[in-house]
Amino acid sequence: MDYDVIIVGAGPGGIFAAYELKKQRPELKVAVFEAGFALNKRRCPIDGEKIKSCIGCKTCSIMSGFGGAGAFSDGKYNITNDFGGTLYEHIGRKQAIELMRYVDEINMSHGGAGTKLYSTTGTALKKKCMQNKLKLLDASVRHLGTDINLVVLGALYDELKDQVDFHFESPVSSIEKLPDGFAVLVGDRRYTCRSCIASVGRSGSKWMEQVCRDLHIATSSNRVDLGVRVELPAVIFSHLTDELYESKIVYRTEKFEDNVRTFCMNPHGIVVNENTNGIITVNGHSYEDPARQTENTNFALLVAKHFSQPFKDSNGYGESIARLSNMLGGGVIVQRFGDLVRGRRSTEKRIEEGLVTPTLAATPGDLSLVLPKRILDGIIEMIYALDKIAPGTANDDTLLYGVEVKFYNMEVELDENLESCHPGLYVIGDGSGVTHSLSHASASGVHVARRIAQTI
Ligand SMILES: Cc1cc2nc3c(=O)[nH]c(=O)nc-3n(C[C@H](O)[C@H](O)[C@H](O)COP(=O)(O)OP(=O)(O)OC[C@H]3O[C@@H](n4cnc5c(N)ncnc54)[C@H](O)[C@@H]3O)c2cc1C
Numbered sequence: 498m499d500y501d502v503i504i505v506g507a508g509p510g511g512i513f514a515a516y517e518l519k520k521q522r523p524e525l526k527v528a529v530f531e532a533g534f535a536l537n538k539r540r541c542p543i544d545g546e547k548i549k550s551c552i553g554c555k556t557c558s559i560m561s562g563f564g565g566a567g568a569f570s571d572g573k574y575n576i577t578n579d580f581g582g583t584l585y586e587h588i589g590r591k592q593a594i595e596l597m598r599y600v601d602e603i604n605m606s607h608g609g610a611g612t613k614l615y616s617t618t619g620t621a622l623k624k625k626c627m628q629n630k631l632k633l634l635d636a637s638v639r640h641l642g643t644d645i646n647l648v649v650l651g652a653l654y655d656e657l658k659d660q661v662d663f664h665f666e667s668p669v670s671s672i673e674k675l676p677d678g679f680a681v682l683v684g685d686r687r688y689t690c691r692s693c694i695a696s697v698g699r700s701g702s703k704w705m706e707q708v709c710r711d712l713h714i715a716t717s718s719n720r721v722d723l724g725v726r727v728e729l730p731a732v733i734f735s736h737l738t739d740e741l742y743e744s745k746i747v748y749r750t751e752k753f754e755d756n757v758r759t760f761c762m763n764p765h766g767i768v769v770n771e772n773t774n775g776i777i778t779v780n781g782h783s784y785e786d787p788a789r790q791t792e793n794t795n796f797a798l799l800v801a802k803h804f805s806q807p808f809k810d811s812n813g814y815g816e817s818i819a820r821l822s823n824m825l826g827g828g829v830i831v832q833r834f835g836d837l838v839r840g841r842r843s844t845e846k847r848i849e850e851g852l853v854t855p856t857l858a859a860t861p862g863d864l865s866l867v868l869p870k871r872i873l874d875g876i877i878e879m880i881y882a883l884d885k886i887a888p889g890t891a892n893d894d895t896l897l898y899g900v901e902v903k904f905y906n907m908e909v910e911l912d913e914n915l916e917s918c919h920p921g922l923y924v925i926g927d928g929s930g931v932t933h934s935l936s937h938a939s940a941s942g943v944h945v946a947r948r949i950a951q952t953i
Pocket residue numbers: 505506507508509510511530531532533559560561562563564565566567568569570571572573574575581667668669670696697698699700701704761769771780781782925926927928932933934935936938939
């Protein structure tokens with residue numbers, strides 16, 4: 498065998514698996530194969546001047562490379578079982594929280610010390626939300642910020658690079674089952690190992706589906722979240738963001754009884770493009786460094802769409818809607834809330850005259866031509882509900898970027914150790930469909946590493 502353990506993907510799941518394996522069993526030979534670049538080579542070409550929007554690089558540096566999709570993220574580590582994944586269903590609620598706290602400790606000892614841990618415990622905002630038909634979910638959130646998140650990743654890489662074989666720009670094309678382990682194919686080279694951990698995140702979703710088909714691993718898929726990213730002056734949400742940083746608020750619509758929720762809140766942040774498998778959607782993040790902060794806050798409003806028989810391709814549905822916005826706007830569309838409710842498209846002039854300066858150069862357009870009515874109606878209802886706890890949310894100049902899609906990887910059938918039906922093959926992080934966040938993905942890596950350390 499070339500290695501004891503091969504990890505596919507160097508996102509938070511893969512990194513924490515490597516970290517814990519070396520901590521528990523330093524003598525094990527561990528390799529990480531990553532399709533993207535090393536941290537210091539990751540660069541998105543969008544500079545806001547010469548290149549204003551996504552040019553569809555072959556390897557997207559926002560989504561791939563050391564640090565995974567998390568590298569340029571806001572670094573919000575939510576310590577909760579209420580959202581961010583269903584890891585607790587496999588390993589139990591108590592252990593899931595313990596592992597998320599452990600991940601937080603590691604982040605703190607690798608450059609994160611001094612960053613703030615926010616909590617919803619005892620907040621009066623909960624009552625205010627309830628009084629307005631909104632539910633504030635419980636969580637503790639560590640906000641590293643994009644800049645400190647990169648410091649932490651750099652420190653983890655420095656510590657691991659002499660103990661683990663990192664292979665960058667090395668996409669694994671397939672995993673093969675051997676009588677006593679596994680082989681992974683990278684270009685024309687084949688590497689063998691006793692245990693293999695697939696941690697390929699959202700960008701590796703299609704690849705993961707193929708691996709499951711090839712190895713006859715059962716999967717299921719029926720959910721996609723669709724919506725918009727809202728951008729407004731930071732002062733409108735400051736009473737929430739100063740106290741909680743990120744508030745996860747759920748609203749049940751009157752018309753369709755759908756749940757609409759806030760997601761990924763970035764006080765003083767920026768809105769960015771995200772390229773998943775060639776489809777351009779929207780996301781956001783913010784810096785811890787005040788010099789890099791903006792006057793705006795952004796967050797997503799998402800509606801979960803579950804499908805039953807006979808339709809199974811929930812991601813395909815989300816992709817089609819995102820493609821529609823790409824077709825009409827050449828990428829992401831931006832619209833003023835006032836224009837949306839008046840049933841007219843936004844124009845460059847109307848956006849320029851507005852009070853909110855967009856932080857992403859998107860194409861002014863009409864989101865009602867893209868999003869299904871049911872989803873759009875839910876978002877409009879939620880904006881008016883939020884206006885009651887944060888007056889100004891429903892102002893005409895509030896910007897809506899679309900579409901934001903949260904693709905859920907199909908869920909891979911795994912046991913309580915996150916081990917597949919092939920003993921020694923583990924699937925972790927967002928690629929497993931079990932997690933959808935930095936903290937859950939990282940915790941799943943630690944969980945599997947401990948299991949392998951005991952059994953290999
Ligand atoms: C802009 C942005 C902001 C975000 N902000 C937050 C936030 O504040 N808080 C939060 O909790 N979550 C956030 N997220 C989500 C978070 O980043 C993910 O949940 C997390 O990174 C998942 O970790 P992972 O290790 O499972 O997968 P990923 O981070 O996606 O890493 C998977 C890695 O595998 C590699 N890979 C894929 N296929 C292959 C292959 N075949 N061979 C080799 N390598 C492969 C990819 O290149 C990638 O580097 C954000 C995401 C984005 C894009």
